[in-house]
Amino acid sequence: MTKRTGRRRIMHLAASFFSIIVFLFLVGSSGYLLLSHPKTPLPDHWNPLRDLTVTAPVTLVTKFQLNRALADEAQCRATLSEAGVTFSRMEDLVIDQNCGISGRGELSGLVSTRVRGVETRCTTALRLAMWEHHVVQPAARDVLGTDVRALRHLGSYNCRRMRTAQGQDGRWSSHATADSVDIAGVDLADGRTLSLLQDWNATGPDAAFLRRIGQGACDWFRVVLSPNFNRLHADHFHLQGPGWGYCR
Ligand SMILES: [Zn+2]
Numbered sequence: 001m002t003k004r005t006g007r008r009r010i011m012h013l014a015a016s017f018f019s020i021i022v023f024l025f026l027v028g029s030s031g032y033l034l035l036s037h038p039k040t041p042l043p044d045h046w047n048p049l050r051d052l053t054v055t056a057p058v059t060l061v062t063k064f065q066l067n068r069a070l071a072d073e074a075q076c077r078a079t080l081s082e083a084g085v086t087f088s089r090m091e092d093l094v095i096d097q098n099c100g101i102s103g104r105g106e107l108s109g110l111v112s113t114r115v116r117g118v119e120t121r122c123t124t125a126l127r128l129a130m131w132e133h134h135v136v137q138p139a140a141r142d143v144l145g146t147d148v149r150a151l152r153h154l155g156s157y158n159c160r161r162m163r164t165a166q167g168q169d170g171r172w173s174s175h176a177t178a179d180s181v182d183i184a185g186v187d188l189a190d191g192r193t194l195s196l197l198q199d200w201n202a203t204g205p206d207a208a209f210l211r212r213i214g215q216g217a218c219d220w221f222r223v224v225l226s227p228n229f230n231r232l233h234a235d236h237f238h239l240q241g242p243g244w245g246y247c248r
Pocket residue numbers: 175180181182237238239
């Protein structure tokens with residue numbers, strides 16, 4: 001290789017490197033413009049820079065939007081209120097380092113179902129609203145041909161340690177910070193009530209519906225324990241926001 005062809009090759013490499021940088025810059029900035037422009041043609045539920053709307057269709061960016069709303073109490077409350085969820089603000093409950101509720105409120109209605117008033121934190125209410133709207137109602141319509149009128153719960157906040165089938169565990173329960181809620185069943189628009197205790201082990205559409213909403217809860221909560229887990233959960237789903245990911 002002569003000196004001149006060597007230099008030409010270096011020039012050529014530098015030119016292609018430069019054009020790749022320019023290309024990436026153009027793609028990046030037009031991508032950013034597409035996302036951030038106020039009149040972008042991209043729908044909000046496909047735009048990671050936009051805030052979560054509970055009732056919008058679920059897309060690849062929904063989890064990303066949800067995580068942002070979960071991390072910001074003001075946004076969490078605004079998202080619930082926009083969706084028509086009744087979550088009345090309460091002062092934070094401060095007990096000690098193990099127990100208390102931050103982002104506290106009283107939840108008494110989700111997007112389209114009633115809930116007997118329950119004190120919980122905003123993040124738990126938001127996950128519950130996503131589950132209700134995207135899992136529970138569609139499953140009721142598909143499997144049972146009716147709507148869910150109310151969710152029956154067994155409470156959220158409880159300053160206690162974890163319970164296991166072997167007895168009490170030393171660790172604190174996620175209920176001690178209202179990061180969980182226990183759901184016992186549903187009231188249907190056709191006047192019937194389904195409970196995990198009575199209907200989980202049955203055959204037919206009622207049990208199929210309960211199994212489907214239990215499985216679907218894993219999309220919106222990191223830890224979900226059903227009657228399949230152990231006898232302590234025979235009468236409820238334990239739906240827990242934070243955790244390592246466990247669905248049973
Ligand atoms: Zn629980």
